[in-house]
Amino acid sequence: MSAADPALLRLVRGGLDAKALARVAEAVPARFAAYPEELTARGQQELTYRRLRQAGLAAPPAAELLADPPLLCALLERTVVADPALFHVMMLHYTLALGPILRFGAGQEGLGGAREALESMRSFGTLLMTEAGRSNSHLSPRTVARYDEAAREFVLDTPDAQAAKFPTNTAHPDVPKTAAVYATLVHRGREEGVFVFVVPLRGADGAAAEGVQIVPAPETTGLRVDYAAVRLRGLRVPYEAWLRDGASFDADGALHDPAGGPAQRLTRSMGIAPAVWRSVVSAMAAVTRASAGLLLAHSAGRATLGRLAPRRPLTDYRNQSEAVLGALASAYALTAVAGHVKARRTPADLPPAAGDGEGGAGGAGGAWAPWSAVDRDLALFKVVATRRAHETVTRCRVHSGAPGFAATDRLNGYRGLAHAYANAGGDNELILFDTARAMASLEGYAPPEVAARLPAGGDLRAPQVWLHLAGDLERRLAERLAGRVGAAAAGGDAFAAWNDNLALASLTAGVSAERAELAVVAEAAAAGPAVLRPLLALHALEWVERRAGALLSEGVAGPGLLDLVWQARREIGDALAGQAQALAAGLDLPEWLTAPVEAVTGG
Incomplete structure (x- = not known):
């Protein structure tokens, strides 16, 4: 084997030092590059999440990774070479579940439990954004979140099957999942823009939460994860689940949003x-x-x-x-x-x-x-x-x-x-x-x-x-x-x-x-x-x-x-x-x- 040119290695390693690279290698060991032959599709998915937990606990803390793009990308690069499916669920977990909490919920009380569950890998992050039945659904999600002023809660609803969130990695019945849900906030009959809500979809035993319907999709060989469609039916979540990004309701129940309007709010909510x-x-x-x-x-x-x-x-x-x-x-x-x-x-x-x-x-x-x-x-x-x-x-x-x-x-x-x-x-x-x-x-x-x-x-x-x-x-x-x-x-x-x-x-x-x-x-x-x-x-x-x-x-x-x-x-x-x-x-x-x-x- 030819000796590697140090200048080429520096380009590939992105300037990370030996300690950081060693920690990345420890988080994603060689055995993650193969699956035992006897596993069923669900068994393989379960092992993927088990490996995600092992990697997450061995890697630097999530907040450190998200604040240091070269370090997070090094972890993901090693992961994707070993197993594209593991890369996919890892990227979703860090950038699209924990990322919104850290970006939009900074300084917000009441998020500690969800954040800790994700950072400790007791729950795995997923994303509910795209809706199955209409193209360009990101521009105007039909999944809505209505504010119940009396209960100080939000009620999340998917009106029909076409508005179901798909694809999502939520099908495995034994794997706990926490979702970042993109929904249109409707208040007093008016659409106020797209916000993100943190929603526990599956508990520690994998059981779906009340008000959450998960329909597994057929198995695929393209990118082997646990795809499913998700509908929310009158799902109640606490006020603290709203990643409000500076928005708030005043004493009279009126919404104040620093974004300036629904179109600007959409752009801000996509800032992850x-x-x-x-x-x-x-x-x-x-x-x-x-x-x-x-x-x-x-x-x-x-x-x-x-x-x-x-x-x-x-x-x-x-x-x-x-x-x-x-x-x-x-x-x-x-x-x-x-x-x-x-x-x-x-x-x-x-x-x-x-x-x-x-x-x-x-x-x-x-x-x-x-x-x-x-x-x-x-x-x-x-x-x-x-x-x-x-x-x-x-x-x-x-x-x-x-x-x-x-x-x-x-x-x-x-x-x-x-x-x-x-x-x-x-x-x-x-x-x-x-x-x-x-x-x-x-x-x-x-x-x-x-x-x-x-x-x-x-x-x-x-x-x-x-x-x-x-x-x-x-x-x-x-x-x-x-x-x-x-x-x-x-x-x-x-x-x-x-x-x-x-x-x-x-x-x-x-x-x-x-x-x-x-x-x-x-x-x-x-x-x-x-x-x-x-x-x-x-x-x-x-x-x-x-x-x-x-x-x-x-x-x-x-x-x-x-x-x-x-x-x-x-x-x-x-x-x-x-x-x-x-x-x-x-x-x-x-x-x-x-x-x-x-x-x-x-x-």
Whole structure:
């Protein structure tokens, strides 16, 4: 095994010291990477929660993790490589159950019991946000919370099956659960916006609370957790269960909300999203690193029997060597993006001040979803990360042949996770649509400035050229989108104007997100060791190839573009020949990743 470059290890480890890394490793030991074969689906889920409890008790305290994004992300990165299902329930527990308590309930009396139950892992956190029967349900949940002034309680109701909260990880009948419930506060006949309520769904014995109906969903192999739909039927919760975020009722029963109105309240209540997006981006980087390591382990030393050259090593074929190097390039590129988002702080990370308007947390208000109003840039990095991870993991699985599909479930599990988070944590398409609206109206958006000519002689391996191509493409697409929508909207039908241009909107915002990613990658290439520069150029070349149609269509590039991409890729591949093992060593992958499943102890 090649020695790891210290500079590569620093990039992957995100600046954490040896003590922190050791504690993370202790919290998620090697045995968490496999399940005993005899377990049923429910048995596997029960073991997942048992491991979550063990990890939570061994890891740093929850408040410390949530205050230190690199530390929380390190824990989640190690977890996701071992078990995507464990990652999913762990992230929900910390960021979407405990996170709202710490953010919206700071200094609020009466939350000690729920918080202590979650921090001690006596109960596991879950989220009740999305509703099953209507799209864009985050914008206007039909689950309502009515304030009973006489009893000083809230009554939570799900009006019908279409308003049931789904998907939720609440089905296991023996696992205690505490939920962060997103509901529309209705007071004196008026909707006052979306607030969060802390609700014990299942007690210590797993029994559902009175007023809580849990309907298990069929088992799935995509991301193996205990999915269920939840309806609340006249569920009474105490006043203290309301995470009021500065809101209050006065002596006359009138509501006072510092947000300033229902739309602004929705944006504030979704302010937990940055922690989720950092976690997802970091997880996508981690599974991409793991997948690259698995593909290299499959490819290294493997002989082929093709009749053109019998007994030729598999990696002598350019399609395989380029797949290996391309996966390593994506792994380091996403690692750089993860490092960027972990270090990035925005107003959305702090409790918003009284009177913050919609979009005050970093973006324009959303027409399709609330996420761009919370933090447009972080949401876009989540889009890019899930897309690149899904693409790279899929390529690693395909280039691992039948073993990639059947030998272990690691690549399938990573692929399922990346697929799931295209919708979870904010739907990618809706994020892109809202971003495109802001771009078209120049709302918090300035088109990139682009020189008249390609820099660096047009060498596709030069970062200046990547950024020029991406910036020029984004500028042209944004101008065309604004012109089309503006002309169509002049007739007064905004829906028709956008509905006829959603494909262009998605492309425009997607390219903008990719330009931001390429800018981070270019910085990493400049700051990192020399070996990173050609490797990350491979990542950029893949972007050029992926967007070749748009580059040609918009006149940014001319005929022959793909030949230039392929030539540059061959030259980089030749320059990096023999360095794959050293690059993989820098990914700091756990030793058990490439071990046979039976070699990893279950339990």
